[in-house]
Each structure stands twice: as structure tokens, then as C-alpha cells.
Amino acid sequence: EIVMTQSPATLSVSPGDRATLSCRASQSVSSNLAWYQQKPGQAPRLLIYGASTRATGIPARFSGSGSGTEFTLTISSLQSEDFAVYYCQQYNNWPPMYTFGQGTKLEIK
Amino acid sequence: EVRLVQSGGGLVQPGGSLSLSCAVSGFTVSSNLMTWVRQAPGKGLEWVSVIHGGGTTYYADFVQGRFIISRDNSKNTLYLQMNSLGAEDMAVYYCARAGAGYDYWGQGTLVTVSS
Numbered sequence: 240e241i242v243m244t245q246s247p248a249t250l251s252v253s254p255g256d257r258a259t260l261s262c263r264a265s266q267s268v269s270s271n272l273a274w275y276q277q278k279p280g281q282a283p284r285l286l287i288y289g290a291s292t293r294a295t296g297i298p299a300r301f302s303g304s305g306s307g308t309e310f311t312l313t314i315s316s317l318q319s320e321d322f323a324v325y326y327c328q329q330y331n332n333w334p335p336m337y338t339f340g341q342g343t344k345l346e347i348k
Numbered sequence: 349e350v351r352l353v354q355s356g357g358g359l360v361q362p363g364g365s366l367s368l369s370c371a372v373s374g375f376t377v378s379s380n381l382m383t384w385v386r387q388a389p390g391k392g393l394e395w396v397s398v399i400h401g402g403g404t405t406y407y408a409d410f411v412q413g414r415f416i417i418s419r420d421n422s423k424n425t426l427y428l429q430m431n432s433l434g435a436e437d438m439a440v441y442y443c444a445r446a447g448a449g450y451d452y453w454g455q456g457t458l459v460t461v462s463s
Contacts, residue, residue: 283393284453285450288448289448330446335381337395338395339385339393339395
């Protein structure tokens with residue numbers, strides 16, 4: 240099983256500032272990495288796939304980078320609606336047991 | 349418009365069974381990789397099971413032998429039959445389409461295991 244590790248667990252950032260979230264895979268997942276945003280009481284929403292491609296309708300302030308085992312999600316200028324929990328997920332292996340990281344909570348500083 | 353509408357769930361006693369449904373519109377279930385993910389209260393996302401377009405199924409170790417994923421092509425609906433439920437299975441369960449990431453999700457349904 241590929242283990243995904245996110246850091247930090249909690250990130251406190253002021254509105255308008257930049258947030259950088261990290262995700263590490265226990266083995267290479269190439270660029271088969273997705274990021275999700277989840278708000279309380281809601282289903283997760285796909286933000287990024289292919290490590291760096293924004294999903295439909297996702298604002299340009301969200302960007303992803305990395306490949307292999309190290310990945311980053313950057314939110315360039317935080318808006319109030321961006322404070323949420325973010326998960327990374329690998330979808331590289333077969334059988335398709337696509338594991339998630341434990342999440343990073345992005346909170347208002 | 350793509351929609352995944354979940355039903356089922358609710359309260360079940362330990363050792364009991366429950367069935368979840370995920371009715372899909374906007375794409376064909378049998379042509380896609382469809383998955384179930386769960387989230388225990390206050391916890392992260394946990395992959396549960398997946399069914400391949402060809403019908404092959406896979407399960408997380410913690411549900412293997414207890415849960416069954418299936419689909420009804422005529423109804424374009426995904427199912428999760430859950431048996432021998434324990435407190436550790438209490439969670440919100442989501443269905444989702446698996447492509448490059450999970451791009452479409454159901455609204456989630458809460459499963460509560462309690463006597």
C-alpha cells in the first residue's frame with residue numbers, strides 16, 4: 240500500500256497571504272496525484288489532478304506541483320472560502336486502491 | 349449535468365447489515381471506475397471499495413469479506429452492501445467516479461452503528 244503523508248496537520252494563514260501544503264508518497268506515484276478541498280458537511284471537491292492540472296471551475300489561485308514522491312499545493316492569495324481541509328490522493332497503483340493523505344486543515348490566522 | 353444521488357444508510361445495530369445506493373445521471377456507471385469512500389466522524393477520507401468497468405471488484409482489507417460493491421447497469425446505480433457492521437464502520441459514506449482523481453461525488457450518507 241502506498242502511504243500518503245501530508246504536512247502540516249494544521250496551517251494558520253491570514254486572508255490574502257499564500258498557503259503552501261505538502262504531500263509525500265511512500266513510493267513514486269509519478270504525476271498521478273490529486274488534491275481535494277473539503278468543507279464541513281460537504282463532499283470533497285476535486286481541485287487538482289495530474290499533480291498540476293486544475294479541475295473544471297477551479298480558480299487560478301490554486302496550483303499544484305511535484306512528481307514522484309513530493310508534491311505541493313499552493314493557494315496564492317487566500318480568500319475566506321478557501322479555509323477548509325485539504326487532502327492529497329495518489330491514483331497510481333493497480334489494483335486501484337487509491338489512498339489519501341490524512342489531511343491539512345487550513346485555518347484563519 | 350452529472351449527479352450522484354445517494355440513499356440508504358441510517359442506524360444499524362452492531363453485527364447488522366445495511367445497503368447503500370448511488371444513483372447516477374450524466375454518465376454510464378458500467379463504463380467507469382466507481383468507488384466508495386468513507387469518513388469517520390472528525391477523521392480523514394478512507395478508500396473502501398472500487399468496481400472496474402469490466403466488473404472486477406476490490407476492497408480495503410478492513411472490509412474484505414464483509415462488504416460487497418455492485419452495480420445495476422439498467423438503473424445506472426452503484427451499491428454497497430455492508431454486513432457484520434461494527435462501531436469502526438460508523439462513518440459518512442461517499443460514492444464517487446474514479447478517473448484522474450475522483451471527479452464526481454455523491455452527497456454522502458451517514459451510517460451509524462449503535463445498539
